Amino acid sequence: MGDKCRDDEQLMRHWRIKPPPHLAGTITCMPAAVANKPQITPGLVARAFQRIPLPHPRALVQPSNTTLVNLETIFSTQATPFTRTVTLLGQHVQLAIRPTTFTWTHGDGTTATTTTPGAPYPAKTITYRYPTTAHHLDIHVTITWAAHYRVNNGPTRPVPTTVTTTGPTTTLDVVEATPALSGTGH
Template identity: 35%
Template sequence: MIEQTFRAYCPVRTAIIGMPCMFAPDQPTSPGAAPAAPAAPTEGDIERAVRELGLPPLEVRIEPATTTLVKVPTNLYAEPEPFERSVDLLGTPVRVRATPSSFTWHHGDGSSQRTTSAGRPYPHLDVTHRYQVPAEDVQVRVDVTYGVEYAIGDEPWQALDAAIVATGLPTTLTVREAAPVLVRP
């Protein structure tokens, strides 16, 4: 019968709080042999680390600012920033970068739309929505889907198989109704 003992590998310095220790079987060593190198992080380890880091949520910019009119195009846009971080996983340096690949706009009236554009300020109307009824305190938000790449040590960048979604921060909007009135000049 072969007996095998296990040791816990928990790096002294880890940038990810809450990462579980890896358990690996003790390697038989001969006198003067170098200790076995720790296992390289897997794609699953990297995905968990990115989720724990949290990718930046975006805030919707609305034009006109906090009030719009029924049936008038309301311009929506967000301002994504580059995201790149380095973390230590299992004693190995890992570089991570995330790029927005799509945006899901939740209009606060039960409708949503998905785009590959973050929209732009006026006069560009890349992402718009027409509200059909007046409403107070409409919560508008944009969820961003990030494509994530990682590089272990000095290795080349690789795409993470999983896309990661960051839920956006809500912005409050009031939708008003206007009625035309005829007046004498």
């Protein structure tokens, strides 16, 4: 090959930048369209993913506002996968973003981690039984988001980082109920 390329190619030298020291690698002829296009790296995509505004959904609790000691209290949130397209170095990068874990803070010093967002009643997919009474518990959910990306409709690759968001607080009281008979004939 020498140091001559065809008219539709460009002579390129590969460099190794990381880990140091920087070393000159091989010399290659590359198609000019490829040689002149900046390369989107996983690190560049990871930094862009960290800057995307992600949802901060609220933890939903049922029953809401007040629950009973030893009653299954249902937890859920509204977090679903979505896509975003960003432009990096003049190229379109599509991110497929999805929630991967949900950490539920019950407000009484306990937490639980799940891989699903739960669902409202009657599903009961994520529940917690409060063992004692409490007032003004601060409930919230922390979500870890992951993503895959494609550059200019190319192959799909994983983004090498995750991003965590915490939703706003929901307040809950835990009370005891006392059974009482009522009505005629009692």
